Amino acid sequence: MDLQSLTLLVEIIDSGNLSQAARKLKMTRANVSYHLAQLEKQAGVQLVKRTTRRVEPTEVGLRLYEHGRNIHNEMLAARETITSLGQELRGRVGISVPSGYGQIVTEPVAD
Secondary structure (H helix, E strand, O other): OOHHHHHHHHHHHHHOOHHHHHHHHOOOHHHHHHHHHHHHHHHOOOOEEEOOOOEEEOHHHHHHHHHHHHHHHHHHHHHHHHHHHHHOOOOOOOOOOOOOHHHHHOOOOOO
């Protein structure tokens, strides 16, 4: 099982049917069906119950979906972290002032 297969399952269950999932994934319905069948073959269990209009997750499919959804959310969070860290200002800032400026600005420290 790979991340792409897990993503496919999440999209199928979120969409509710293979046709809608195919549109979102920019694949043909037959291709989505084929990859789902391959995933089920790898897992050794049926992951969704198919009707002509809807798909419904089985118990195992629902649990795998939850893992897939969590992984998907973590991937989005990782991408967001990378993006935000890349836009943050970082580094040293140097300030140059005359030597007497510190004596004028700061007050004497009481003992």
